Amino acid sequence: MTIFKNKYKRFLKPFKNMFFLIFIMFAVWMLFFDSNSWFIHNELNNDIEALEVEKEYYKKEIEKDNKEIKKLNNDKGLEKYGREKYHMKKKDEDIYLIEYEDSLAKKKKDE
Numbered sequence: 534m535t536i537f538k539n540k541y542k543r544f545l546k547p548f549k550n551m552f553f554l555i556f557i558m559f560a561v562w563m564l565f566f567d568s569n570s571w572f573i574h575n576e577l578n579n580d581i582e583a584l585e586v587e588k589e590y591y592k593k594e595i596e597k598d599n600k601e602i603k604k605l606n607n608d609k610g611l612e613k614y615g616r617e618k619y620h621m622k623k624k625d626e627d628i629y630l631i632e633y634e635d636s637l638a639k640k641k642k643d644e
Contacts, residue, residue: 604610
């Protein structure tokens with residue numbers, strides 16, 4: 534019986550110290566209940582990482598768009614874009630669009 538009492542006294546001794554108790558309460562408060570808690574910081578760090586990935590995606594898209602703009606700066610590139618995207622033609626030309634069945638299925642899926 535005395536062996537168990539000595540073990541309990543040894544484990545309970547730190548809890549009798551007021552500074553230790555205050556430190557434990559402070560740590561629990563900062564980890565769980567405070568507005569700047571560890572959980573909130575963890576969520577914010579995850580949000581920051583997601584935004585950085587999104588930022589890189591948009592940088593790549595901007596680079597791609599800038600390349601397209603450079604192509605459209607001259608008359609040849611502008612004419613090519615108009616013919617391919619808007620099916621424009623000159624007055625004395627005839628345009629025939631050939632569509633295959635597999636390309637039609639892809640368009641329906643994309644839309």
